[in-house]
Amino acid sequence: MTTKKKAAKPASTKTTKAKTSRAKATPAADAAKTAKPAADKAPKKLGQLDAAVKVLGESEEPLNCKAIMEVMAAKGYWKSPGGKTPEATLASSIQREISKKGHGSRFKKVDRGLFTLSAKK
Numbered sequence: 001m002t003t004k005k006k007a008a009k010p011a012s013t014k015t016t017k018a019k020t021s022r023a024k025a026t027p028a029a030d031a032a033k034t035a036k037p038a039a040d041k042a043p044k045k046l047g048q049l050d051a052a053v054k055v056l057g058e059s060e061e062p063l064n065c066k067a068i069m070e071v072m073a074a075k076g077y078w079k080s081p082g083g084k085t086p087e088a089t090l091a092s093s094i095q096r097e098i099s100k101k102g103h104g105s106r107f108k109k110v111d112r113g114l115f116t117l118s119a120k121k
Contacts, residue, residue, distance in 0.1 A: 048086075049093055051078035053106050053117065062114040065091040 046054065051072045056063060063071075065087040072078045080086035094115055098105045108118040 046077050048072075048078055048090055049097065049106075052090060052094065052115075056107070056115065056117045059116075062110040062116040064113045065094070065115070068115070 052068050054077055055068050055071045055075075059071075069080070069087050069090060073080075083089060091113070094107045095109070098107055098109060103118075105118055107115050110116050
């Protein structure tokens with residue numbers, strides 16, 4: 001059996017560039033570059049669960065998810081981005097928060113399909 005010798009790799013022809021020194025920027029100049037005008041900031045939109053908390057806080061009685069969704073849309077808190085069953089998504093999200101956080105959850109299940117805010121400590 002004959003063995004073939006591997007050819008040695010040629011040395012890298014990479015050239016390194018000399019580092020150029022830059023003048024250090026002042027903190028005020030850095031702040032001016034990163035600061036955004038206050039007029040550009042839009043109010044933060046509520047998420048589905050945050051809007052549900054707001055609706056349930058304004059309600060005096062427990063609501064089902066369909067009623068919560070109707071109030072959220074009517075008051076402009078949150079609108080479904082085009083999903084077919086936003087009520088089911090809301091119910092699932094509320095139930096998941098209750099299961100995950102337990103007594104620390106913002107919601108409380110009163111009856112089948114009825115939710116209210118949990119009591120504040």
